[in-house]
Amino acid sequence: xxxxxxxxxxxxxxxxxxxxxxxxxxxxxxxxxxxxxxxxxxxxxxxxxxxxxxxxxxxxxxxxxxxxxxxxxxxxxxxxxxxxxxxxxxxxxxxxxxxxxxxxxxxxxxxxxxxxxxxxxxxxxxxxxxxxxxxxxxxxxxxxxxxxxxxxxxxxxxxxxxxxxxxxxxxxxxxxxxxxxxxxxxxxxxxxxxxxxxxxxxxxxxxxxxxxxxxxxxxxxxxxxxxxxxxxxxxxxxxxxxxxxxxxxxxxxxxxxxxxxxxxxxxxxxxxxxxxxxxxxxxxxxxxxxxxxxxxxxxxxxxxxxxxxxxxxxxxxxxxxxxxxxxxxxxxxxxxxxxxxxxxxxxxxxxxxxxxxxxxxxxxxxxxxxxxxxxxxxxxxxxxxxxxxxxxxxxxxxxxxxxxxxxxxxxxxxxxxxxxxxxxxxxxxxxxxxxxxxxxxxxxxxxxxxxxxxxxxxxxxxxxxxxxxxxxxxxxxxxxxxxxxxxxxxxxxxxxxxxxxxxxxxxxxxxxxxxxxxxxxxxxxxxxxxxxxxxxxxxxxxxxxxxxxxxxxxxx
Amino acid sequence: xxxxxxxxxxxxxxxxxxxxxxxxxxxxxxxxxxxxxxxxxxxxxxxxxxxxxxxxxxxxxxxxxxxxxxxxxxxxxxxxxxxxxxxxxxxxxxxxxxxxxxxxxxxxxxxxxxxxxxxxxxxxxxxxxxxxxxxxxxxxxxxxxxxxxxxxxxxxxxxxxxxxxxxxxxxxxxxxxxxxxxxxxxxxxxxxxxxxxx
Numbered sequence: 175x176x177x178x179x180x181x182x183x184x185x186x187x188x189x190x191x192x193x194x195x196x197x198x199x200x201x202x203x204x205x206x207x208x209x210x211x212x213x214x215x216x217x218x219x220x221x222x223x224x225x226x227x228x229x230x231x232x233x234x235x236x237x238x239x240x241x242x243x244x245x246x247x248x249x250x251x252x253x254x255x256x257x258x259x260x261x262x263x264x265x266x267x268x269x270x271x272x273x274x275x276x277x278x279x280x281x282x283x284x285x286x287x288x289x290x291x292x293x294x295x296x297x298x299x300x301x302x303x304x305x306x307x308x309x310x311x312x313x314x315x316x317x318x319x320x321x322x323x324x325x326x327x328x329x330x331x332x333x334x335x336x337x338x339x340x341x342x343x344x345x346x347x348x349x350x351x352x353x354x355x356x357x358x359x360x361x362x363x364x365x366x367x368x369x370x371x372x373x374x375x376x377x378x379x380x381x382x383x384x385x386x387x388x389x390x391x392x393x394x395x396x397x398x399x400x401x402x403x404x405x406x407x408x409x410x411x412x413x414x415x416x417x418x419x420x421x422x423x424x425x426x427x428x429x430x431x432x433x434x435x436x437x438x439x440x441x442x443x444x445x446x447x448x449x450x451x452x453x454x455x456x457x458x459x460x461x462x463x464x465x466x467x468x469x470x471x472x473x474x475x476x477x478x479x480x481x482x483x484x485x486x487x488x489x490x491x492x493x494x495x496x497x498x499x500x501x502x503x504x505x506x507x508x509x510x511x512x513x514x515x516x517x518x519x520x521x522x523x524x525x526x527x528x529x530x531x532x533x534x535x536x537x538x539x540x541x542x543x544x545x546x547x548x549x550x551x552x553x554x555x556x557x558x559x560x561x562x563x564x565x566x567x568x569x570x571x572x573x574x575x576x577x578x579x580x581x582x583x584x585x586x587x588x589x590x591x592x593x594x595x596x597x598x599x600x601x602x603x604x605x606x607x608x609x610x611x612x613x614x615x616x617x618x619x620x621x622x623x624x625x626x627x628x629x630x631x632x633x634x635x636x637x638x639x640x641x642x643x644x645x646x647x648x649x650x651x652x653x654x655x656x657x658x659x660x661x662x663x664x665x666x667x668x669x670x671x672x673x674x675x676x677x678x679x680x681x682x683x684x685x686x687x688x689x690x691x692x693x694x695x696x697x698x699x700x701x702x703x704x705x706x707x708x709x710x711x712x713x714x715x716x717x718x719x720x721x722x723x724x725x726x727x728x729x730x
Numbered sequence: 731x732x733x734x735x736x737x738x739x740x741x742x743x744x745x746x747x748x749x750x751x752x753x754x755x756x757x758x759x760x761x762x763x764x765x766x767x768x769x770x771x772x773x774x775x776x777x778x779x780x781x782x783x784x785x786x787x788x789x790x791x792x793x794x795x796x797x798x799x800x801x802x803x804x805x806x807x808x809x810x811x812x813x814x815x816x817x818x819x820x821x822x823x824x825x826x827x828x829x830x831x832x833x834x835x836x837x838x839x840x841x842x843x844x845x846x847x848x849x850x851x852x853x854x855x856x857x858x859x860x861x862x863x864x865x866x867x868x869x870x871x872x873x874x875x876x877x878x879x880x881x882x883x884x885x886x887x888x889x890x891x892x893x894x895x896x897x898x899x900x901x902x903x904x905x906x907x908x909x910x911x912x913x914x915x916x917x918x919x920x921x922x923x924x925x926x927x928x
Binding site: 300360361364393397401403404412413414415416417418503510 | 747748751752755756758759760762763764765766767769770773774854855856858859860862863864866867870871
């Protein structure tokens, strides 16, 4: 029997043709176009862009509200801008919810959806349909939330009941969507990484930070959802008993704006800082910066540099420890009124600072061994890191009275105790004041600086265009300066007794005596200037993103 | 010439357990959700009892018969669920379908019993009791969890009906089982924490 064997090359071509026909032929699904493509996309890069554009749009909206709230606090005699205490409180709650659930967390998720698959060598995210569903659920929930606040809903007493229920529904949906989005990112890092990353700890910093932060968010958002469900069930009755009462609504979710959880929302900034440092270390080839290559922020593995893999591993380990003190779901002040005195709350504020300082050691050693190229991206990321450290310091100041007060148990000397009490009294009075607000804003604006650094680092791979670095540096400086003005003035007004949240009614305002006079008004004026700078910086970034031209294609 | 020459593409890399990992995180999120609800329930109950008040209002009638029946029903469903996982791993379609149907019936019976408890216990959300909204929030969420577990199980089972090897869906069945077991675990806490200890 004779067997005729075609030449191998012909056979290979024939097989390839047959495969192409089978995959691209009549049985292949038709490709959607236009709106249908947008709604059904599983493309992680497109989804990432959608998250980022919407997050930036909601961010601008959020900071405009912040500006109005700041302007309101300038006048001590009467409420002018919002037309009443309840309306003022309504906008205050809208601002806080938007800042976390519509701006900071979605922007991190957008960056991660677009960048993490590229960093770990994956074609897309692990669960593309879930990622798409998460984005559109979030977008619809955001729309419902803004509409519900617009029709006299929100987390305030005396609102329309149906509108309030709609607000609760939207916050619940936001929590579900953000949990699902976090799940896709965590799943992507665990499941889709290429063979190059045999060990999970070898993935780049940002992917590692999103793995840790995503895991933290997966256990944080369900707690928010549980709070919202309890409020909603109680609010469904003809008269709410406790949880659904208007004056109790905001207090039940206030933990997401307080130490420790604010550090949990900001955690990925550490990953961005790590990638900015590593990318610029590799880019520093010596000589004039003009002739140095562009930093590569996607592949930031430095294992070919002596000793760097160990230092990178140490930095990632320390970064993971940060998550332990960044979980605030167990510290809900509504159910545990004395939570600010809880040892875990007090000590965690100081541990945050220690962990961030510990992180500077491996990064410092890395930079010492191979000095990085100084770029605007690295500068902005460093500003973000330093602001996060500043947030930790502010949290420590807020808790100093409690910590020092704890020393009372070691002595019964009357004089010593009197001196100690004199020292700690001003710090004890910080509970419930704008000192907490200073921690919130410093931590979340540190996150925003990290996001801006990330946008300028990864814009070519996310948007196909390079953003103007000087604009990024200017925006970074504006936000840094604005945050410092804002945070320091909030801390000062906290010492002067200004409450963290505005009064929800005229009666409450009369009892609290919110605006106490000269010192607080001066501090409020400074914080207003800070808000203007922050809004300006953020708007510059948004405009730069919209106006940047596509990156010219180069033939390799 | 007896040497086979092929240019077929290399076999795909070992499939990572996407569904199992995803279901693991979803289960973790669900358990955290119920953990938060239980935390609220137990802390509020402790506050109410410590202040000398009663927790369940005297007008309510929380009987133990139906919740205990639910407990045994769900305990049996753990066995039938594991039967389904075992059948999928052994490529035994007949046993798989039988096990899934029995498990599904147990799940539907659980929802039915919970609905019966709602009608019988006489708790009103706006009746002035702090316990009522929390019990309805927990038990209502539990019904949603059972429904989600049933839908998950149904979807995985549909994938097994295409005539191909069942080992392909074994991961999915294990993932559905993991979620199911977490649901049963949540119910055990509801049974003890709400109905037995009241």
